Each structure stands twice: as C-alpha cells, then as structure tokens.
Amino acid sequence: MKNEYMLQVLETVKRRNAAEPEFVQAVTEVFESLEPVIDARPDFVEAGILERIVEPERMVTFRVPWVDDSGKVQVNRGFRVQFNSAIGPYKGGIRLHPSVYSGIIKFLGFEQVFKNSLTSLPMGGGKGGSDFDPKGKSDREIMAFCQSFIAELYRHIGANCDVPAGDIGVGAREIGYMFGYYKKLTGQFEGVLTGKGIPYGGSLARTEATGFGVCYFADEMFKANGKSFAGSTVVISGSGNVAIYACQKATALGGKVVAMSDSNGYVYDPEGIDLAAIKDIKEVRRARIKEYVNYRPNAKYTEGCSGIWTIPCDVALPCATQNEINEESAKALVKNGCWAVVEGANMPSTPEAIATYQSNGLLFGPAKAANAGGVSVSGLEMTQNSMRLSWTFEEVDERLHGIMKNIFKACDDAARTYGMEGNYQAGANIAGFLKVAEAMKAQGCV
Secondary structure, three states: OOOHHHHHHHHHHHHHOOOOHHHHHHHHHHHHHHHHHHHHOHHHHHOOHHHHHOOOOEEEEEEEEEEOOOOOEEEEEEEEEEEEOOOOOEEEEEEEOOOOOHHHHHHHHHHHHHHHHHOOOOOEEEEEEEOOOOOOOOHHHHHHHHHHHHHHHHHHOEOOOEEEEEOOOOOHHHHHHHHHHHHHHHOOOOOOOOOOOHHHOOOOOHHHHHHHHHHHHHHHHHHHOOOOOOOOEEEEEOOOHHHHHHHHHHHHOOOEEEEEEOOOEEEEOOOOOOHHHHHHHHHHOOOOHHHHHHHOOOOEEEEOOHHHHHOOOOEEEEOOOOOOEOHHHHHHHHHOOOOEEEOOOOOOEOHHHHHHHHHOOOEEEOHHHHOOHHHHHHHHHHHHHHHOOOOOHHHHHHHHHHHHHHHHHHHHHHHHHOOOOOOHHHHHHHHHHHHHHHHHHHOOOO
16 A cells, blocks of 8 residues: 555554554455555545544443353453444444454444445444354343443433444344333334344344355355356354354355364365254254264364364355464465355454465455345345335345345455556455545544
C-alpha cells in the first residue's frame, strides 16, 4: 500500500488499538484492497470516510453476574459493538467463548459491516459476546447467564436499532433464553433477535444458512473458473452449525467430505464423513468429535486441530474460528493439490496464508462474502417478523441461493472494475465498502 493518506489512517488504527491485533489485522486486510478506490475517489477522502469507518459508532462493555449450580456467584464480561448503521440497523451475532475480548468483538463487528453490505439487505454491522464458556454448563446455568447478559443488553437493542443473532456458543437454546427474558423485561414481542425457534418467529433454513451459503458461493466461484464440487475431495474444519451444513451441501453438490474437527482434534474418514453420526454427536449429545470412531471404526481420530490441513484435498472449507490456517498449513494445502479455499468461519486464514493461496493460484472465497449466508437469512427472518409471515424452507433457501449468487457477482464485478480480475478478496472488500461509503457520504458527518 502506497497511498500516504491510507497509511496515516492505518497508523492511527494501530496506535489506538495496539492491544487488539485481530481488529488491526481486519482493518489492514480491507485497506490493502481499497487503495485503487481511494485513489479514484477524492470525495471519500474529503468526507473522512476511512477515519469514520474504522471507529465503532458505539461500544458497550458490562459485567454479567450469575449463580452456578453449586450456588457460587460467577462474573463474566459482556460486550456489544454497534459499528456502523449507515445502511440499516446494527446486525451481528453474539459469541460466547473464553477467547472473547474487545479486540475480537471489534474485528467481528468491522467484518460484519462489509458482509452485511454485500447481502444487499438493509443491515448495518454489529457484534457482541462474552468470555463465558458454555461447554460443560447445565441448562440452568446457561439460562442464568443468558438472562443476566440480556438484562443489560436489552437497553441497547431493538427491532429497528440493533438485532443480535447467534455465533460460536450461541444456538437456538441460548437465543430462546435471551428472547424470553427480553420479552419479560420490555413487554414487547418483536423481531429483536434472530435465530429464534420456529414456534416463536424463527425462520426455516436459518440453521442451515451459513453452511449452505458457503457452498452456494463456492459453487458460483467454481463455475466461473471451470471447476465443480462434483468428484472433489473436501476437508472441513469445525463440527458446529456452519461445518455440519457445509458438509451436507458439499456432499449434495457431489463432493466427498473426508475430515471434520472440533477444538480438541480431528477425524479423518477416507470413505466419506457420516454426517448422521456427526449430527448425533454434536447436535443431540453435545459430545466431542473423538467419539466419531465409535460410529465408524475405520476412521482415525488425531489430537490437535492444525493437522487437518495436511490431509490431501481439492477443496478446503475452514469453518471453525479466526486464524486457524497459518502459512505453514496453507503451504501444506498447496503441496497436497488443494485448488480452492472457501471460508466458512470469520477470518480463518492469516494474511500469510492468503498470500500463499494467491501466489499459488488457488481460488479463494473470503469470509465476508462466502459466509454471509447466515446473516442473509437472519435478514430474511427480520423481514418475516415485520410482515407477520412465515415462508417455507424452499422459499427461504431459494432466496438464500439468489443472495449468494449475487454476492459472488458483486465480488467478481468489483474485482474486474478495479483491475484485479479473479481476486475475490479484493472484490468483496471493494463491493462491500462502496455501498457503505456512499451512504455515509450522503448522510453527512455523523
């Protein structure tokens, strides 16, 4: 990056957020794509778009006290960042994981601004979470935490202000507890949270949306480059919601998924992953993936996660967490013949890994485009709530498929327009940025 103005803004970001490397990484990655746009648009410089877009409009930090099953008081820290509302109410998930701190929440919120813009739906960017770890907790403890969390957060959210959803550690159970307590506190039954259960305003296909969306985006990218899932070997990291439904859709499109993982290790099944077994382990019994070998004795379980990327494959779908593929893992993928990486998690590839993909000609589907299926269907859930309607699974899935097709087209067109044909990372950043920047400029200095 040579643009002096952009370098100055980036230096300010680094200075102000020196203890938040994930956020600095996310901003740097976007800025590196935007240089030709800023060079061509002095009006964005005059309006201070970059200086404003890297600062959250609001960030709330609060304590979350709750009582565990032994009667002991526990205290966690809660966060909500309302990053940008230029194109709609803040929208973004809630993450419950011990790694959560302000830098994680800000990086996720910043990414969400561009991801939501790409969907073409009227949604701004936000994110929330806590360092609470739901693993090993009873349903009563989960409920106690969720009610305490929403007892503070409810003051800052609303159907036309900020609409949270699920993320790592937050599924239908957690959303249900949060929604129920929000309704009790406010006396309002409104579409304030998405990912709700079907009986109380949820959308069909929301559970499948992110995983399906990853594969819909990948399929469009493959078609544009003369490739296909058909006959390909696929490795997927993670075994949560995104990974499970990416596995289901990749298989339906003709791929053979041979490996999945969790935070302890990974399983390799050369005959193809038995998705019913994974669903039973993860969705029904909430157990660890090492139990997969009890269902499929010919499969192999290995402790540790990074080794999954040494398994030969054609297509890699990282669907676990941020920075899970480093340069070494990326080189292993290249060495073993991988020709595409499509991101299902948020920022799962380090900058060095992405450089490795691009220098070796791999097709690369960046997270802010490829994993936008979840927030797309969350947006469709908001629409259904506002209209007091419920669409069929097929109707929602068709809309999701159309949105993911349009996202790929927007990335492809933006990359071509700015002389970076085939660089879908740059295309996603540019297409997402332009819509938000134009809206910010039109609304003045706010």
